[in-house]
Amino acid sequence: MTATKGLEGIVAAASSISSIVDGVLTYRGYNIDDLAANASFEEVAFLLWFGKLPNQDELSRLQQDLSDYAAIPDALIEQMKLYPKDMSTMAALRSAVSALALYDAEADDMSREANERKAIRLQAQLPTIIAAMARLRKGQEPVAPKAGLSVAENFLYMLRGETPEETSVKALDQALVLHADHELNASTFAARVTVATLSDIYSGVTSAIGALKGPLHGGANEAVMKMLNEIGSIDKVEPYIQEKLDNKDKIMGFGHRVYKNGDPRAKHLQKMSRELGEMKGDTSLYEMSVKVEDIVTAQKGLKPNVDFYSASVYTQLGIEQELFTPIFAISRVSGWTAHILEQYENNRIIRPRAEYVGQTDQKYVPIEQRS
């Protein structure tokens, strides 16, 4: 038995949710470019869960459900008030989602219908948790969700306590569409491994949040912003990146296990980043990002992934760095839960083997004889 480091190239599940073939990403057979240009995040979530685009009635019902379920239990808010103010936002989200299960009477109901309801509830409640957490960190009271708003609009509303402008809502909605699912990425795999033991959907999503948090995965968008802040201005891009490359440091937001010729989502986020800059009359963040890309691509042949331009997009939307990865989770919970439902439908425990590379033929030595 020989291990494949990082499971590179191993096909570990059959799925009909999303695919990456020759660098083209599709959700349920729809090209991501088509969805990014035309679909709302709610339509995409429906597509991921139920395998088809919703008709008007189905979409209205989903919007109503997301609105009805968006409030979170008061007891959870009280618990979150006890979290330290300087909390890691992803650690807090992981804890809060895990705690959410305690308040769901259906948490261990494993019927398809109950799991679909829980998927929609998780989608509805994650933005509320994250907005509440963001406000509590700043010593502000959480703002309750407002009926009739989309996921993107409601999140910005709860974050700021005021109705967001249409441009921000549209940009965030498109970012949510672009991040919703991505085949067997690390966090989705973590979710599937967890629920393949027939554990509950909250355990699966909690595992996924833990996996998304790392800087080699979803945590990279925050690391990109940290890097752009450290660079500070366009004239400092070259020496900063050169030093990193000379030291063989990783440049966050570049490279990908599957895409070797570029991530099809990045161009949409790049365009959004430029347009938001132009609208604000300050394209400096966008220009710095482009310069980083030019150098990294020229020297290493590495292309930006979904996390690179999302950093400048979210910053230009006035969102703080610590919320970038939680926002990724607001979108990806649709994909995680679609994969969890799919795993339950055709389940087999996920239990691969390890190649043993440790010592052999050891003999037990009584403790008093050990050095």
Ligand SMILES: CC(=O)SCCNC(=O)CCNC(=O)[C@H](O)C(C)(C)COP(=O)(O)OP(=O)(O)OC[C@H]1O[C@@H](n2cnc3c(N)ncnc32)[C@H](O)[C@@H]1OP(=O)(O)O
């Ligand atoms: C939503 C997402 O999860 S997208 C990914 C977000 N993560 C990041 O942006 C973090 C930076 N990128 C990386 O760490 C990696 O590219 C990953 C984790 C995305 C993919 O990892 P892997 O598939 O294991 O790529 P791997 O490490 O084999 O890379 C191949 C080569 O490119 C180099 N490389 C890969 N990414 C980078 C990078 N961002 N900066 C510098 N060099 C890099 C590696 O060091 C390696 O070089 P070597 O052959 O000389 O050892």
Ligand SMILES: O=C([O-])CC(=O)C(=O)O
């Ligand atoms: O697929 C991956 O490995 C990471 C990624 O881009 C994502 O999860 O969106």
